[in-house]
Amino acid sequence: MRSAARAFVPLALAALTMLAAAPAAASVGSVPADVREYVTQGGLAASLDDVYGTAADGSGIPFDETTTPGPISRIFTWTDARLAGELEGDPTRMLNEWAVPVSLGEEPVGVAIVWINPEGDAPELAEFTADAAAAAALAAVPDDARLVHDRAAEAWFAVVAEVATPLVTGRSGVTAPTEVARLALVAPEAVPEAAAADPNAGLGFAIATVVVLLAIIVVALALLPRVRAARHPTEAPASLHGAGEVSPPSEFAPPEV
Structure with a gap:
């Protein structure tokens, strides 16, 4: 039993060390283990370098071994009911998203x-x-707050007890803690009806295209004989006189006896 207890001590210390090194969730809401592993074990840094890293022309951000992820916060957004002006019920809902402020060394990026x-x-x-600035702000989200991303206003709020504190003002115009019920929220732009997915739209377009092509082919076949006739008219007879007509005597013909 003592040997088992002694073996457990290093494992416990290693686990505590890993927990201390990993960024804690900065807001309310769960952070799954695979998300935490992706963020803290180099997966996020590699993705940032692949997509947003320095390009051949020198543009981009020089993500390298100093790339450091900050606290992981579950993201919330305003409910459809709240955006519609209804003040009853919870004004936020949880998303399948997590915000991570990123720094290069000590510099937030x-x-x-x-x-x-x-x-x-x-x-x-x-x-x-x-x-x-947004990276610095989201690195200090209160532990008891819901981190709300207002995409329509390009703003971030920390919501605690129905009070929204702006972390990133964006276009919201909110510069101080404000009751959620008093916020002038704007719903994200809806997808136009014409752009909505229609499963029969492609089939209808294909049928219409085939009909037009068939019509063009039929018209072309109907006009082809006339075009040929115009290009190659019927040749005139070699003699200007009709059949059965007698040609006038030539002045060089010998006289009749």
Whole structure:
């Protein structure tokens, strides 16, 4: 039993060390183990370098071994009911997204958003915004706050007890802690009806295209004989006189006896 207890001590210390090294969740809301591993074990840094790293022309961000992810925060957004003006009920809902402020060494550079792709059921980099101020702000989200991403206003709020504190003002115009009920929220732009997916739209277009092509072919076949006739008219007879007509005598013909 003593040997088992002694063996357990190093394992416990190693586990505590790993937990201390990993960024803690900065807001309320769960952070799955695979998301935490992706962020802290180099997966996020590699994705940032692949997609947003320095390009051949020198553009991009020089992500390297100093790339450091900050606290991982579950992202919330405003409910459809709240955007519609209804003040009853919870004003926020949880998303399949996590915000991670990113730094190069001690310098904040931007905010990465990680999601779990439903197709592969694995965490991936969804997007990255190069914004040092936003990275610094999201690195200090209160532990008891819901981190709300207002995409329509390009703003971030820390919501605690129905009070929204702006972390990134964006276009919201909110510069001080404000009751959620008093926020002038704007719904993200809806997809136009014409752009909505219609499963029969492609089939209808294909049928219409075939009909037009068939009509063109029929018209072309009908006009082809006339075109040929216009290009090759019937040749005139070699003699200008009709059949059965007698040609006048030539002045060089010998006289009749």
